[in-house]
Amino acid sequence: MKYKNLIIIIIYLLICLIPVFFKTPFYDEAHSYMISQLSLSEIFNLTKIEGHPALWYLLNKIFCPNLSNYPYNILLLNWIIYCLLTLFIFFLSPFNLFAKILILFSYPFFQYYSTTSRPYGLSVLVLFILAYLYKNSITKKPFLFGISLFICTQLNVFCLFGAFAFYILTIIDFFKNKFNSKKAILIISVLFLLGLFLFLAQVFNLNIEQMRDLQQIEAFRQSFLKFIFPFYSVDFNINIFQNIFYWLVAITFYLSTFIFYKTSKHSFIFLSLTYLLTTIFFFNFYIGSFWHYFFYFIYLIIAYWISYEKFKDQKFLNYLFTIILFFLITPYSLFYSGKSYELETSHYKIMLEEIKNLNQNSKFFCFDYYSPFSAGVLPYLTKEKITIYDINFKPLNSFESLKMTFKNKNLTLDLDEFILNLDKNKKNYLINQATNLTKNCFKKENLEIIKNKGFIYKNKNHSLYFKNIKYFEGFDFAIYEIIQLN
Numbered sequence: 001m002k003y004k005n006l007i008i009i010i011i012y013l014l015i016c017l018i019p020v021f022f023k024t025p026f027y028d029e030a031h032s033y034m035i036s037q038l039s040l041s042e043i044f045n046l047t048k049i050e051g052h053p054a055l056w057y058l059l060n061k062i063f064c065p066n067l068s069n070y071p072y073n074i075l076l077l078n079w080i081i082y083c084l085l086t087l088f089i090f091f092l093s094p095f096n097l098f099a100k101i102l103i104l105f106s107y108p109f110f111q112y113y114s115t116t117s118r119p120y121g122l123s124v125l126v127l128f129i130l131a132y133l134y135k136n137s138i139t140k141k142p143f144l145f146g147i148s149l150f151i152c153t154q155l156n157v158f159c160l161f162g163a164f165a166f167y168i169l170t171i172i173d174f175f176k177n178k179f180n181s182k183k184a185i186l187i188i189s190v191l192f193l194l195g196l197f198l199f200l201a202q203v204f205n206l207n208i209e210q211m212r213d214l215q216q217i218e219a220f221r222q223s224f225l226k227f228i229f230p231f232y233s234v235d236f237n238i239n240i241f242q243n244i245f246y247w248l249v250a251i252t253f254y255l256s257t258f259i260f261y262k263t264s265k266h267s268f269i270f271l272s273l274t275y276l277l278t279t280i281f282f283f284n285f286y287i288g289s290f291w292h293y294f295f296y297f298i299y300l301i302i303a304y305w306i307s308y309e310k311f312k313d314q315k316f317l318n319y320l321f322t323i324i325l326f327f328l329i330t331p332y333s334l335f336y337s338g339k340s341y342e343l344e345t346s347h348y349k350i351m352l353e354e355i356k357n358l359n360q361n362s363k364f365f366c367f368d369y370y371s372p373f374s375a376g377v378l379p380y381l382t383k384e385k386i387t388i389y390d391i392n393f394k395p396l397n398s399f400e401s402l403k404m405t406f407k408n409k410n411l412t413l414d415l416d417e418f419i420l421n422l423d424k425n426k427k428n429y430l431i432n433q434a435t436n437l438t439k440n441c442f443k444k445e446n447l448e449i450i451k452n453k454g455f456i457y458k459n460k461n462h463s464l465y466f467k468n469i470k471y472f473e474g475f476d477f478a479i480y481e482i483i484q485l486n
Contacts (some may be wrong), residue, residue, distance in 0.1 A: 005097070009090055012104060013083050016114040024348050027376035029117045031405070033074055034378055035396055037067065042399045047202040049403055051286070054202060055154040058117035065247035067383045071117075085113065085125040092132050094308040102325035103301065108294040114210065120291060123159045124298055126152050130166050131305045142184035145170075146191030153195030155415030158278060158295040160199055162302070165273040167192045169266055169296075169306075220287040245324075252320045256300070259317050264307035274299040297328065347372065347475040353378050354470060354479060355431065361387055363423040364397040364431055365482075367391045367411030367441045371433040373477060388431065391441055415443045415459045419484070428482040430466055437476040454480055462486065 025033070035046055036057045043057045064073040089100055103109060111119035126148055133145045152163035167188070174185045260268035278295060281287055304311055304321065311317060351373055355364065366388045368374035374388075374396060381388055382397045391408050394401040422428045448456040456467035466480040 005090065008101075009086060016082060016086075016110070017079055019115045020072060020079050023071070023075060023115055025071045025117060025376075025379075025429060026072065027370065027372050027374075029071075029074065030377075030379050031370070031375040032057065032118060033060060033064065033070065034382070035402060036064065038399055038402070040289075044202065044452060045399075049208065049406065050203040051203055051205075051208055052119070052156055053154045053199055055151070059122075060206075066123065067379055070383060071377050074117040075115075078121060079114070081122050081125065082114045085109075085121055085128070088128055088132075089126060093128070094135075094305060094312075097417060098199055099322065099325065102328075106297075106325055106328035108291075108297060108328065112291055112294065116291070118291075119155045120294070123155045126155065127162045127298060127302060128305070130163070131302045134166055134169065135306050138188075139179045139181055139184055142181065142187045143191075146188040149188065149192040150195035153192070153199045157203070157281065157324075158292065158433070161274050161277040161281075162197070162295075162299065163192065163195070165270045167271060169269060172266075172269070220282060248320065248324055252300075252317075252324060255320065256303070256317060259311070259314055260303060260307075263314070265311045267303040267307040267311075270306060271299060271303040283379075297324075317481070347472070347477065348377050348380065350472065351377050351431075351477060352384070356384060357379065358427075358479070359384075360369060361426050363426045363428050364388045365390075365393075365429070366396060366431045367408070367413065368433050369440075370405055372475070373431060373433060375405075389421070393417070410440055412443060413457070415446075415457065415462055415464070419462050419464075422482065422484070430480040430482055432478055432480070433476055440442075456485070458485075 007444050035043060035050070036452055040058075040061075040375070043054050043061070059077070060074060063077045064070070086104060089095075089103060093100060095103070113124060130145070130148050133141060133148060138145050147151060149163045149167060152159045152166075160447055164423060170185070170188055173179060184316055257268065257271065260271055275296065278299075281291075300321075355377075358364075364387070366374050367390070374390075378388070388396045390396050390401045390404070391411050391413060392401070392404060394404075396402075448458075450456065452468070454466045456465050458464065463485040465483040465485055467483055468478060469481050470479040471477070
C-alpha cells in the first residue's frame with residue numbers, strides 16, 4: 001500500500017511540475033518578483049505599502065536573485081514548496097486516503113497553490129505544520145512550535161490569524177493544566193509575540209492605498225451573505241455549481257460549528273476565531289481576491305485536523321465535508337465564477353512582442369494601475385532591457401515607481417511635465433489597458449476622443465495627439481504614438 005501511495009504522489013507531483021515549463025506568471029507573481037529584485041532596505045520600505053511582510057520577497061531574493069532565469073526560477077521554487085506541502089498532507093495529516101486525494105485535487109490546491117508563486121502555498125504548509133505539532137508534540141518540541149508560529153506571522157495577515165488562534169489554544173491548554181511546562185509556554189509566547197511585533201512593524205499602515213472603498217466593501221458583504229444566508233439572494237444568473245456550493249457552505253458552516261461546539265471546544269474556538277477575524281478584516285479593511293477566500297477552506301481543514309479522532313465517526317458531517325471537497329475540484333467555488341485568472345497571461349507574449357518590434361529608437365510610457373501589462377509583462381521587459389516610464393516619468397521597475405504602484409491610480413497627468421519628458425529624438429509611445437485611459441489620469445474636460453483613432457489631450461500650453469496604432473480588442477490592450485501638435 002505504501003508503494004502505491006508513493007506512486008500516486010510521484011505522478012501527482014510530476015503533473016504539477018508541467019506548469020513550471022509552460023506557465024506565464026500573472027501580474028501578482030510578477031509584481032512580487034520585481035520587488036524581490038530591490039535592495040533589502042527598499043524591500044522593507046515597501047512592506048507598509050504592499051501589506052505583506054518581507055519574508056516571501058526575501059525567499060525570492062535568495063533563490064531567484066536575478067531575472068536571467070525568470071519565470072522558471074520562481075515557478076520551480078513554488079513547486080518545491082508545494083511538494084513539501086503534498087508530502088506533509090499525504091503522510092502526516094490524519095485524514096483517510098480518499099479525503100487526502102480530494103484535498104490535493106481541489107481547486108485551491110491543484111490549480112492555485114501548486115502553480116502560483118506567491119506566499120500562500122508556503123502559508124498553508126506552515127499552518128498544517130502548526131496543526132500537526134499542536135496535536136502531537138507541543139510539549140516535546142515547544143521551540144519548533146514557537147518557530148512555526150513566528151514564521152506564520154511573517155507570511156501574511158491570514159496566516160497571522162491562524163497563528164493567533166493556535167496561540168490562544170495553547171494558552172487555554174496551559175491554564176487548564178493540559179501541559180504544565182512554564183518553559184515551553186514562555187518560549188512559545190516570546191516567539192509568537194516577537195513575530196506579531198515584527199509583523200506590525202512591517203505592515204501596519206492606516207493609510208495603505210490597497211484598502212477598498214465603501215462601494216467595494218458593500219459588494220463584498222452582499223456576496224458574503226449569499227454564503228451565510230443563501231436564501232437571502234439566490235442569483236439564477238450565475239453558474240448552478242456556484243449556487244449549489246453556496247448552500248453547501250452555509251449548511252456545513254452551521255452544522256460543523258454546532259458539532260464542533262458539542263464535540264471539540266478546541267476546534268470550535270479555532271474556527272470561530274479565524275473566521276471572525278478574517279471576516280472582520282474583509283468587511284472593514286480589504287475585500288481581497290478569490291485566493292484570500294481559500295483560507296476559509298484551510299481553516300475548516302485545520303479545525304477537522306486538530307480534533308479528527310472525535311470527528312471521524314460523525315458520518316453526516318464527514319459526508320458534507322467530502323461533498324465540499326468534490327465541489328472544490330471545480331473552480332465554481334468560494335466567490336469564484338469558474339473563469340481562469342490565468343487566461344490573460346496568454347496575452348503577455350503578444351504584448352511583449354509588440355513592444356520589442358517598436359523598441360528601436362523609441363521611448364515608452366505606461367499610466368496603468370497594476371494591470372496585466374504594467375505588472376505582468378514588466379519582468380520580461382526588464383529582462384529585454386526595455387524601459388517603460390510611469391505617470392511620474394520613473395522607470396516602472398524602479399523603487400521610486402514600485403512604491404507608487406497603488407497611489408498612481410489616483411494621479412492626473414501633468415501635461416507640462418510630460419512634454420518635458422518626451423524624447424525629441426525618438427518616437428514616443430503610450431502603452432495601456434485601453435479602459436484605464438479615461439478614468440483618472442486625464443482630465444475629462446481636456447480630453448477629446450477621436451473614435452477608432454485615439455484621442456487629443458491638451459491644456460492652455462500644449463496639445464498632444466495620442467494616435468492609436470494598435471488595439472487588441474480581445475484583451476483591451478492599446479498602443480498609442482504620441483504626437484505633439486503645438
